[in-house]
Amino acid sequence: xxxxxxxxxxxxxxxxxxxxxxxxxxxxxxxxxxxxxxxxxxxxxxxxxxxxxxxxxxxxxxxxxxxxxxxxxxxxxxxxxxxxxxxxxxxxxxxxxxxxxxxxxxxxxxxxxxxxxxxxxxxxxxxxxxxxxxxxxxxxxxxxxxxxxxxxxxxxxxxxxxxxxxxxxxxxxxxxxxxxxxxxxxxxxxxxxxxxxxxxxxxxxxxxxxxxxxxxxxxxxxxxxxxxxxxxxxxxxxxxxxxxxxxxxxxxxxxxxxxxxxxxxxxxxxxxxxxxxxxxxxxxxxxxxxxxxxxxxxxxxxxxxxxxxxxxxxxxxxxxxxxxxxxxxxxxxxxxxxxxxxxxxxxxxxxxxxxxxxxxxxxxxxxxxxxxxxxxxxxxxxxxxxxxxxxxxxxxxxxxxxxxxxx
Numbered sequence: 001x002x003x004x005x006x007x008x009x010x011x012x013x014x015x016x017x018x019x020x021x022x023x024x025x026x027x028x029x030x031x032x033x034x035x036x037x038x039x040x041x042x043x044x045x046x047x048x049x050x051x052x053x054x055x056x057x058x059x060x061x062x063x064x065x066x067x068x069x070x071x072x073x074x075x076x077x078x079x080x081x082x083x084x085x086x087x088x089x090x091x092x093x094x095x096x097x098x099x100x101x102x103x104x105x106x107x108x109x110x111x112x113x114x115x116x117x118x119x120x121x122x123x124x125x126x127x128x129x130x131x132x133x134x135x136x137x138x139x140x141x142x143x144x145x146x147x148x149x150x151x152x153x154x155x156x157x158x159x160x161x162x163x164x165x166x167x168x169x170x171x172x173x174x175x176x177x178x179x180x181x182x183x184x185x186x187x188x189x190x191x192x193x194x195x196x197x198x199x200x201x202x203x204x205x206x207x208x209x210x211x212x213x214x215x216x217x218x219x220x221x222x223x224x225x226x227x228x229x230x231x232x233x234x235x236x237x238x239x240x241x242x243x244x245x246x247x248x249x250x251x252x253x254x255x256x257x258x259x260x261x262x263x264x265x266x267x268x269x270x271x272x273x274x275x276x277x278x279x280x281x282x283x284x285x286x287x288x289x290x291x292x293x294x295x296x297x298x299x300x301x302x303x304x305x306x307x308x309x310x311x312x313x314x315x316x317x318x319x320x321x322x323x324x325x326x327x328x329x330x331x332x333x334x335x336x337x338x339x340x341x342x343x344x345x346x347x348x349x350x351x352x353x354x355x356x357x358x359x360x361x362x363x364x365x366x367x368x369x370x371x372x373x374x375x376x377x378x379x380x381x382x383x384x385x386x387x388x389x390x391x392x393x394x395x396x397x398x399x400x401x402x403x404x405x406x407x
Contacts, residue, residue, distance in 0.1 A: 016043040019108065023049035031343045032107075033057040033405050034070035034077070049061050055342055059329050060403040061372065063089065063391055068108075068403075074388035079108045089162045090333045090401035096165050105167075109359055110403050114167075114190045119160045119177055121194040122186065124150070125240055127235075129199035130167025148203045153179045164333065168211040172230070172239050176218070183217060185209070185228055187239050196240040208335075210272035212279045219281060223316065225309065248314050263290050264300070267362045271330050273321055275337035278307040282330060284352070288363045296364040302382055304350055304375050321377055324348050331355055332402045350375040351385060353400050354393070368392060370400075 023046055030036050036057055040047040061069040066085030067076040084106065089096035094105040094114070103116035129151065153160075156179060163176040163183050172188045175195075182203040186195040205221040216228040225248035228241045259265045269284040287301040307316035322328060325341035330352040340347050354370045356362075370393050374385035391400065 016045040018045075020045070020049055020052075024052055024054070027054055028342060030054075031072050031340075031345070032073060033060055050338070053302070055339070055403055059336070059338065059397075060094065060405065061389065062087070062401050062403050064298070064399050066160060069386075069389050071386070073345065073349065074386060076389075082106075082108070082111075085107050087399070087401075089165050089399070090403060091165045092332075092334065092336075092404050093406055094165075094167065095401075095403070096162060098162060102323065103162075108403070114173075116173060116190065117188055117192055117194050118352075119162070120157050120194070120318075122150070122154060123194040123196050123236075123238075124199040125196060125331060148182055149200050150184050150203065151199050153182070153184075153203060158239045163206065164209045166211050166216070168216060173209070174209065174211070174216055174228075176209050178203065181205050185216075185241055185244070187241065189238055192238060196238055199239050201241075201244060204254065207270035208272040210274060212272075213276050217247075217272065217279070218244075219270055220250070221268070221270065222246065222252045223270065223281070223283075225281075225316075246368055247311060248316060250316070259290055264288060265290055265297075267299075271335045272331070273328055273335045273337050274283055275326055280319075280322070280328075280337075281307045281309065281316055282328065282350070283307065284330070285370075286363065297362070297364045299365050302352070302373070302387070303350075303374065304377070305379075306377065321348050327351060329402045329404075331400070332403045334404070336402070336404050338404075348377045353402070355400050365393060 027039060027049060030039065036050055040050040058071045060359060061071065064085060064087060066078055068078065069076055078274035084095055086097065087095040087124040092097040093107050093109055095108060097104050098119060100118060102118045105114040113404050131147045160177050163178055165173065165175045169173055171189050172187065173190060174185060176183045177186050178184060183206045184197055184201065184203045185265065186197045188195045206218050207221050209216065209218045216230060218226050219227065224246055227247050229243040235241050256266055256268050265288050267286045267288055269286065271282040272279045273282060283305045285303045286299050289298045289300050291297065306319050306321050306322060310317045310322050322337065324347045325339055326347045327338045327340050328350045329336050329338060330350055332355045332367065351372055351374050353372065369390045371384060371390040373382055375382050
C-alpha cells in the first residue's frame with residue numbers, strides 16, 4: 001500500500017487521561033492503604049484523585065521495630081526515609097514518642113509533627129499543692145488503705161508511662177499516665193510547656209479513654225464510666241480538668257477474682273469504641289490456666305461481650321451485634337470501628353491484638369509468637385485472621401498498634 005493511502009494511526013490513550021470521577025470510583029474499591037499509595041504514584045492526575053473525599057483506607061498494623069503492614073496484605077514495609085521505630089503509643093494516624101525532654105507525635109503518612117511536654121513537666125491544680133492525707137477524704141480508702149493521688153506518684157517521673165493518648169481537637173490533648181496499675185488524666189495544648197492535673201484526684205485503674213460527642217470519658221476496671229469536665233485555666237488559658245463525675249455505674253463481676261474448679265481463672269480487659277454514633281464498651285475475658293506453684297499463669301482462650309452506653313438510664317446494655325457493616329479494631333493504645341459497607345468484606349467481627357501493658361503483665365502465653373486474631377460476634381468463635389503476619393512476643397515488641405490513616 002502506498003504511503004499516502006495508509007490509515008492514520010492514533011496514539012494509544014494515556015492512563016492519565018482517565019476522567020477524575022472514574023479514578024475516584026476505582027479508588028473507592030481499594031481499601032488497602034498500599035494500593036492507594038501505588039495508585040497515587042502513577043501520575044499527577046491520579047495523585048490528585050487521592051486528595052478528593054474518600055472512605056478512609058483500612059488500618060495499618062505498626063510494630064515497634066519500624067515495620068508496618070497494610071491490611072489485608074501480609075508483606076511488611078517501611079516508610080521511606082524514616083523508620084518510626086521505638087514509639088510509646090499511637091493515636092489515630094499518630095505515633096507517640098516520649099523522651100526525657102518532651103513528647104512528640106509523628107504522622108508517618110503526612111510527616112506532620114506535634115510537640116508535647118515531657119511527662120515530668122506537670123502543673124498541679126491547685127498550684128503549690130502539698131500532699132496531705134487529710135486533703136483526700138481523710139486519706140483512707142476501704143480496709144484502711146491510703147488513696148493514691150498524683151502527689152504520691154509524681155516523685156518517680158522516670159517510671160511514668162503513657163497508657164492512652166487522645167488528640168481531642170487541634171487545641172486539646174488528653175493522656176492517661178500512670179505507674180504500674182494506676183493512672184491519672186493529664187491534658188494540655190499542643191506546644192505547651194507543661195501538662196495539667198488535679199493534684200488530689202485519686203489515681204484509678206483506668207482501662208481506657210475516649211473522646212465522644214465533645215466530651216472526654218474514661219472507664220475504670222470496675223466498669224464505672226467517668227466524664228471529665230474540661231475548663232480553662234483563667235491565669236494561663238490552658239485546658240484543665242475541673243471535675244470528674246460518674247455517668248454509668250458498673251457492675252463488677254466477682255468471677256474476675258475467682259479460681260474455678262478446673263483450675264482456670266478469668267482476667268479482663270476493657271475497651272471504649274465509638275461505632276455509628278454510639279459509645280460501646282467491649283469486655284474481653286482472657287481465660288487463664290492457673291499453674292502449680294512456681295509456674296506462669298497461661299492465657300488459653302478469649303471471649304468478647306459488647307455493651308452500649310445508655311446515658312439516659314446510666315447503665316450498660318448488652319448488644320449481640322455491631323452490624324454487618326462494622327469491623328472493630330481493638331488495641332490497648334488505639335481502637336476504632338471501621339465501616340466496610342463499601343467493600344466486599346464481612347462485618348460484625350473484632351480484630352484484636354495481644355498488646356499487654358508493659359507495666360501490668362497478668363499472664364503469659366504458651367506460644368512464642370503472636371499475630372492478629374479475629375472474633376466473630378455472630379457465631380462467637382476466634383480465628384487467625386492474618387496468620388502470615390506474626391511477630392515475637394516480648395518487651396521490645398509488646399506495643400503493636402493500629403494506625404488509622406485519614407485518607
